[in-house]
Amino acid sequence: AQKVTQAQTEISVVEKEDVTLDCVYETRDTTYYLFWYKQPPSGELVFLIRRNSFDEQNEISGRYSWNFQKSTSSFNFTITASQVVDSAVYFCALSVPYQTGANNLFFGTGTRLTVIP
């Protein structure tokens, strides 16, 4: 069975502070994909990153960075110098390929980030 745990329900930071959102996943599959999505109040899930299980390189995109560690089954997300526009709910998700060809996402419960000006 697949499971994603986001232990941090809510986080508040002051603008310009750095913040890390934690994600721990469980799967017995050796091939899987990890995602981070941002959900603003409008409701749409905005894709941030996808990482496959064979690529443990950390990635940086502007103020965003991701740390993937298979040894601890974690895929953490760091926002550097946070801004008010970063306020949203962030979801970590896991996808595994099925023999049917399907590849649905298993989501964590999300972390609500509030950046205080």
Add this chain to the structure above:
Amino acid sequence: DAGVTQSPTHLIKTRGQQVTLRCSPKSGHDTVSWYQQALGQGPQFIFQYYEEEERQRGNFPDRFSGHQFPNYSSELNVNALLLGDSALYLCASSLSGEGRGYTFGSGTRLTVV
């Protein structure tokens, strides 16, 4: 290039009624998935359609059914609505293949009273 379009945006139904939600995938995408997101929770997978057939289904009762049309658009039908069906219903489209990127719509907010 339009992304995923869902209609209606909001809907209020009475318990026991039936509802149909619609989704147009992003141009070039051939796979449509539906998710239910209860308030304060992460989205839960309902089912995925590809080539007009249900390819995978999550842990949802048969009251939830769907359809995919030749133009890849999709419908989600829910019969005998319960109060617990109140949620944001999200449609995601993708191009067939493992671990491809998903594009989500803004969802339909269903309220059952």
